[in-house]
Amino acid sequence: MTAVIGLGNGLVQFLSWWHKRGAVASAPTSAAIATAKDVLAGLVAQQWRDETVLRSLCDPEPMPLPWHSTGHRELADRPEIIAKGTVAFPGLDVHIADMARNFRALRCRRLVILGGPGTGKTTLAVQLMLELLRTREPQEPVPVLVSAARWDDRVYRRLQDWLAASLATDYPALRAEALGTDIPETLVTRGEVLPVIDGLDELPETARADMLTALNRSLYETDQLILTCRTEQFAESVEKIGDALRAAAVIEPQPMSPASAADYLEACLPPVPHPVWPQVLAELRKGTVPAMSEITSASLGLWLVRATYIAPRVDPTPLLELGRGSAAELHDHLCDQLIPALVSARTPAGGPPQPFRPQHAWTPEQVDRWLTYLSRQLARNQEDVRDMAWWHLARYTPSRTVRTGVAVAIGAVVWAGFGLLAGEPYLGAMIGLFSALVSEILIGSWFTESPGHADFHLRGRLAELVPALQDGLIVGALGAIVGWLMAYASGKPVFALKSSVQIGLLSFVGFVALLSLIRWVESPTAELTARSPRSTWQADRNLTAIRIIGGLVVGFATAGVLLYSGLPTGMAIMVGLVLGLLFGLVLGRHHAWLAYKLTIPRLATRGSLPLRAMDFLDDAHRLGLLRTEGPYYQFRHIELQQHLANGRHGAPAQEPRPPTRRP
Numbered sequence: 001m002t003a004v005i006g007l008g009n010g011l012v013q014f015l016s017w018w019h020k021r022g023a024v025a026s027a028p029t030s031a032a033i034a035t036a037k038d039v040l041a042g043l044v045a046q047q048w049r050d051e052t053v054l055r056s057l058c059d060p061e062p063m064p065l066p067w068h069s070t071g072h073r074e075l076a077d078r079p080e081i082i083a084k085g086t087v088a089f090p091g092l093d094v095h096i097a098d099m100a101r102n103f104r105a106l107r108c109r110r111l112v113i114l115g116g117p118g119t120g121k122t123t124l125a126v127q128l129m130l131e132l133l134r135t136r137e138p139q140e141p142v143p144v145l146v147s148a149a150r151w152d153d154r155v156y157r158r159l160q161d162w163l164a165a166s167l168a169t170d171y172p173a174l175r176a177e178a179l180g181t182d183i184p185e186t187l188v189t190r191g192e193v194l195p196v197i198d199g200l201d202e203l204p205e206t207a208r209a210d211m212l213t214a215l216n217r218s219l220y221e222t223d224q225l226i227l228t229c230r231t232e233q234f235a236e237s238v239e240k241i242g243d244a245l246r247a248a249a250v251i252e253p254q255p256m257s258p259a260s261a262a263d264y265l266e267a268c269l270p271p272v273p274h275p276v277w278p279q280v281l282a283e284l285r286k287g288t289v290p291a292m293s294e295i296t297s298a299s300l301g302l303w304l305v306r307a308t309y310i311a312p313r314v315d316p317t318p319l320l321e322l323g324r325g326s327a328a329e330l331h332d333h334l335c336d337q338l339i340p341a342l343v344s345a346r347t348p349a350g351g352p353p354q355p356f357r358p359q360h361a362w363t364p365e366q367v368d369r370w371l372t373y374l375s376r377q378l379a380r381n382q383e384d385v386r387d388m389a390w391w392h393l394a395r396y397t398p399s400r401t402v403r404t405g406v407a408v409a410i411g412a413v414v415w416a417g418f419g420l421l422a423g424e425p426y427l428g429a430m431i432g433l434f435s436a437l438v439s440e441i442l443i444g445s446w447f448t449e450s451p452g453h454a455d456f457h458l459r460g461r462l463a464e465l466v467p468a469l470q471d472g473l474i475v476g477a478l479g480a481i482v483g484w485l486m487a488y489a490s491g492k493p494v495f496a497l498k499s500s501v502q503i504g505l506l507s508f509v510g511f512v513a514l515l516s517l518i519r520w521v522e523s524p525t526a527e528l529t530a531r532s533p534r535s536t537w538q539a540d541r542n543l544t545a546i547r548i549i550g551g552l553v554v555g556f557a558t559a560g561v562l563l564y565s566g567l568p569t570g571m572a573i574m575v576g577l578v579l580g581l582l583f584g585l586v587l588g589r590h591h592a593w594l595a596y597k598l599t600i601p602r603l604a605t606r607g608s609l610p611l612r613a614m615d616f617l618d619d620a621h622r623l624g625l626l627r628t629e630g631p632y633y634q635f636r637h638i639e640l641q642q643h644l645a646n647g648r649h650g651a652p653a654q655e656p657r658p659p660t661r662r663p
Helices: 002-020 030-055 096-104 121-134 159-170 183-189 205-218 231-241 258-268 277-286 290-295 299-310 317-323 327-345 364-379 390-395 400-422 425-448 462-488 493-521 533-564 569-586 592-605 613-623 638-646
Strands: 067-069 110-113 142-147 193-198 225-228 249-253 452-454 522-524 626-629 632-635
Touching: 030 121, 030 142, 030 183, 096 121, 110 121, 121 142, 121 193, 121 225, 142 159, 159 183, 159 193, 159 205, 205 231, 258 277, 258 299, 277 290, 277 317, 290 299, 290 317, 290 327, 299 327, 317 327, 327 364, 327 638, 364 613, 364 638, 390 425, 390 533, 390 592, 390 613, 400 425, 400 592, 425 569, 425 592, 452 533, 533 569, 533 592, 533 613, 592 613, 613 626, 613 632, 632 638
Parallel strands: 110 225, 110 249, 142 193, 193 225
Antiparallel strands: 067 249, 452 522, 626 632
């Protein structure tokens, strides 16, 4: 059914392209551009409104964020280029509205947000983006947050090219016909988009320096930009290229004062808090719990305290005890409590999907065990310790046993089919053995392949179809010649002509329908254009279904030719079925979904992951433990990932108190 829908979509796209092929594209009007900006602003605001709820960024109010202009003069451009008069961001505990005002006061409105891990760089970027959206004037650009990890400067040499491609992919509503053609490109070219690039530090050293160089090369005088990066990595990149980001203010965080942290935590408490909380906050304000003061001086620590003790309504007495010890012990304790707290606070929805509630019931122990397994697998990956791909699960487990088991199963099914349907057990045994050997050899590459998808778009790809038809005609002609020669050698000229037509037709259909068309339809899933891990999983599954259908088409054609040639019905059907299924399963360059389906049962028997691994990963995202970045999952907080990978686990979580009803 999926493949039929895909073929139907391809036909619709072809007819649409054919109808519009001669139309002259008109340039977007000023009204269309203004409308497109409003549409984009609404989409971005809705997208990040959900994220702020998940991160509790603005509930009940934004976290107090003290930031100041960096004291490292080598990391910033000359002050007179950055702003008129004195540089903004003096380091006061200002409201986010004041931060937005300071940003608008910059000469070129370019800002680099630096800091160590867990200091709130992304938090500030998201809050600033939302404030700029909320107070945006019609002539101002629309801020859009994108991840630095998605920019491949080898493909997109300029920031504008990458940004336009990202807009077209992430916000397809901008491609609506009512807005005009090439709206994403027009918005970017006219400077109507303010890119908020998050996570420059997540790139390798060379890639970071290349991106910084590309930014300086791409930015025009009036182009605006917000960039986040860890201080150490940004300093390395600046030193490597010998230049800072031009005309950009650079700010770093100041430790949050214990009084500000206590005020924020007090605002988050329910109307009737646990009776120990007043003592905890008083001790925090007086500075008699130094470990807690250090932990809550950064936004991540403040969020951990809120998520593990305020949201689940548990006794905060351990904060007093551990707060007088070391910050490392308190941090480990909070990480230990985080998973049980989130699982207990966010019960399954039990109905239509909800953004911040899981769809399935998992115990805290299960979530902890499965995420620990994933974090340790990521720790073994020297190239990328952040990106967790569902197709990489097949690489975490030796595949020889699985490959052998699948090959034996295929051989047994083929043997049984020939024995029962065709009445040829000995022939079935030989064909089954051959099928098993072929499967064992070809299945091996599945476990290292990346996902793909079926691309039925015809625009710009019709030229690729012509060689497929030409090759099919050539193969069909060769098949006809071979068939004629084989039959003519038997001394039956009439049968030779008949055989020539049959084998030639079969060769043409087989080559065009199975080899050429599937090769034309099959495309790799690009990291930049992947919408989500689930979408890539489904796309590769659909591609597998299309290949199987194509194989069965060839198999049925083969069976028809064999029946026409006088072969027994059972034998003809079995040959066609085996041939079609083998071709449909084995051919192609993308078998990630099949490898996943073969691997997960083995991981489940070992307790490493559940059988419904994708459902679990989606629920971990809804719980706020993971985030998605294109086709990848990532731990939302790398500190939790490192904690799980290192195996630092403490006492089990406390039982949450029943929530107090508001009056």
